[in-house]
Amino acid sequence: MDIAAIKKDVHGIILQSNIIPQDAILKDDTLLNEYGVDSVGIVELIISIEEKYDFEFSSNELNLKDFETVNSISLLVHKLVFHNKENI
Amino acid sequence: MKHNIKPIVNEYYSCHQGLLATYASYQKREYDMIFSESWGFKYQKEDQPFGMSLDPDYQNRRELLLEKFHGIKVLDKLYTEKNGLIDIVQSKLPQSPIILHCDVFDCPWNISYQRNHIDHFILIIGISDNFRQIYILDPYSNKDENTVDIANIAPASGEIGCFMTLPMVNLKTEDYLLEINNSLDHIDNTGFFKNLENFYNDFQIRFEEVMLSEYTDVYAIPLIINLRRIANQRYCYCIFLNKMISKNLLVPSILSMMESIAEKYGLLRILLIKQIMKKKSNKECSDIITEIMSKEYEVYEKMKLFKQ
Numbered sequence: 001m002d003i004a005a006i007k008k009d010v011h012g013i014i015l016q017s018n019i020i021p022q023d024a025i026l027k028d029d030t031l032l033n034e035y036g037v038d039s040v041g042i043v044e045l046i047i048s049i050e051e052k053y054d055f056e057f058s059s060n061e062l063n064l065k066d067f068e069t070v071n072s073i074s075l076l077v078h079k080l081v082f083h084n085k086e087n088i
Numbered sequence: 089m090k091h092n093i094k095p096i097v098n099e100y101y102s103c104h105q106g107l108l109a110t111y112a113s114y115q116k117r118e119y120d121m122i123f124s125e126s127w128g129f130k131y132q133k134e135d136q137p138f139g140m141s142l143d144p145d146y147q148n149r150r151e152l153l154l155e156k157f158h159g160i161k162v163l164d165k166l167y168t169e170k171n172g173l174i175d176i177v178q179s180k181l182p183q184s185p186i187i188l189h190c191d192v193f194d195c196p197w198n199i200s201y202q203r204n205h206i207d208h209f210i211l212i213i214g215i216s217d218n219f220r221q222i223y224i225l226d227p228y229s230n231k232d233e234n235t236v237d238i239a240n241i242a243p244a245s246g247e248i249g250c251f252m253t254l255p256m257v258n259l260k261t262e263d264y265l266l267e268i269n270n271s272l273d274h275i276d277n278t279g280f281f282k283n284l285e286n287f288y289n290d291f292q293i294r295f296e297e298v299m300l301s302e303y304t305d306v307y308a309i310p311l312i313i314n315l316r317r318i319a320n321q322r323y324c325y326c327i328f329l330n331k332m333i334s335k336n337l338l339v340p341s342i343l344s345m346m347e348s349i350a351e352k353y354g355l356l357r358i359l360l361i362k363q364i365m366k367k368k369s370n371k372e373c374s375d376i377i378t379e380i381m382s383k384e385y386e387v388y389e390k391m392k393l394f395k396q
Contacts, residue, residue: 039358
């Protein structure tokens with residue numbers, strides 16, 4: 001799965017989870033906290049991503065800095081979920 | 089009249105620390121030594137429900153530290169009725185912005201407005217010509233200037249603080265080193281490590297009640313909020329450590345150890361939120377608390393080498 005497809009998924013997950021206003025314009029580099037997303041919102045997002053891709057972040061992968069934008073989240077998911085699989 | 093003040097916004101500062109930093113910056117003074125009181129850990133074993141009594145356990149010396157190291161004195165004053173408060177604001181505001189002790193329940197710009205009662209501090213920076221509205225800075229909640237009717241925000245009686253800027257005095261190295269002693273004495277005198285151990289032991293048997301309870305405002309939220317406060321105060325203590333390192337009074341490794349502790353508290357909090365949401369616990373959190381205990385002890389032992 002390529003980064004563009006993951007970004008599309010992440011956009012969808014964020015919009016569905018109601019952690020940002022429905023009318024918000026979310027760009028790939030928009031900081032989620034600009035829309036008032038707090039750490040509870042980030043954890044909701046983490047759980048939704050885990051469910052979507054059927055995996056679980058380990059504690060050393062849970063750095064909140066990686067969950068600031070669609071870009072950073074997508075890169076992390078790509079690295080953890082798909083990069084490893086593609087290398088098998 | 090209104091003071092033109094730029095708020096100092098820092099996600100790690102408590103509401104009160106944010107106001108002291110904002111005023112110090114307005115006076116072009118530093119404020120990093122106020123964070124030397126930030127290293128602590130309080131937990132009452134008998135507490136019901138679990139996690140509610142967790143506390144960063146400051147030394148409560150920040151105003152003294154601000155005066156000693158940065159030449160800014162806070163003069164506390166009580167008022168007994170709202171008209172009395174308006175009189176004080178009118179007379180004191182031309183010389184100094186005013187710290188008002190209030191409740192977030194009454195702050196329209198705060199997320200807890202009309203929802204939760206939490207003690208709060210805000211900075212009155214101005215008052216309208218008809219003396220009804222006040223202009224507020226609350227860098228803990230937002231970076232904007234807020235306007236509110238004084239009658240709607242001030243408690244019927246309460247406490248305010250005015251600032252006085254004093255000439256700077258020359259401080260000696262011993263003055264700074266004394267704060268290492270104060271930190272270590274605070275750790276010793278408040279049962280810091282016993283509190284951590286009690287928290288760890290209770291966590292093993294009582295986290296389930298937090299996870300399964302429907303009363304999140306009584307169980308989950310206090311635990312999560314208090315852990316954030318502790319994590320934030322570790323980052324604040326790092327500001328003090330950094331200052332000491334810049335004066336060659338401590339070694340840099342102590343700072344990186346403390347930063348790592350702050351990160352661990354933050355990670356613990358995130359994992360707990362996740363477990364509460366999923367209603368599924370695992371051993372990971374206990375391991376992180378054990379790691380925190382060991383790292384806190386390591387810093388304590390290392391700091392002791394610099395005690396006078």
